[in-house]
Amino acid sequence: xxxxxxxxxxxxxxxxxxxxxxxxxxxxxxxxxxxxxxxxxxxxxxxxxxxxxxxxxxxxxxxxxxxxxxxxxxxxxxxxxxxxxxxxxxxxxxxxxxxxxxxxxxxxxxxxxxxxxxxxxxxxxxxxxxxxxxxxxxxxxxxxxxxxxxxxxxxxxxxxxxxxxxxxxxx
Numbered sequence: 001x002x003x004x005x006x007x008x009x010x011x012x013x014x015x016x017x018x019x020x021x022x023x024x025x026x027x028x029x030x031x032x033x034x035x036x037x038x039x040x041x042x043x044x045x046x047x048x049x050x051x052x053x054x055x056x057x058x059x060x061x062x063x064x065x066x067x068x069x070x071x072x073x074x075x076x077x078x079x080x081x082x083x084x085x086x087x088x089x090x091x092x093x094x095x096x097x098x099x100x101x102x103x104x105x106x107x108x109x110x111x112x113x114x115x116x117x118x119x120x121x122x123x124x125x126x127x128x129x130x131x132x133x134x135x136x137x138x139x140x141x142x143x144x145x146x147x148x149x150x151x152x153x154x155x156x157x158x159x160x161x162x163x164x165x166x167x168x169x170x171x
Contacts, residue, residue, distance in 0.1 A: 020160045031076075
């Protein structure tokens with residue numbers, strides 16, 4: 001079995017679905033952001049503040065390359081921006097990983113992200129009434145990368161288990 005990689009905008013359920021998928025398939029689950037934090041010994045917000053985005057993106061790609069070289073198949077949740085930088089999409093395709101875009105509507109993303117806004121550095125300082133416009137613009141910029149995934153899973157009102165079954169049916 002290949003690595004299974006989940007991508008999508010923040011709040012799309014990559015980590016939640018990824019953990020459930022890994023458990024169902026009896027594979028290891030890795031969250032790229034957590035692996036970067038472990039590798040660099042700092043939180044993502046600290047890395048951005050102290051070293052900047054270029055430093056973060058360079059290390060993000062290095063950690064991703066290391067994970068993709070693992071001989072043991074795993075379920076891997078990428079950061080929301082990961083596929084958009086450093087030619088990561090090509091890296092994923094070359095690695096022969098199976099990629100899944102968890103596609104959530106803008107309205108649903110706003111609904112999911114509003115309660116956790118203060119814990120999300122990217123949207124922490126966005127006014128609540130501007131959040132939908134911010135997400136729409138951001139998603140417009142990122143969609144071209146996400147849509148290069150092998151499969152798109154349209155997320156509506158399915159349970160986590162139903163989403164896992166959709167993915168399992170595709171592998």
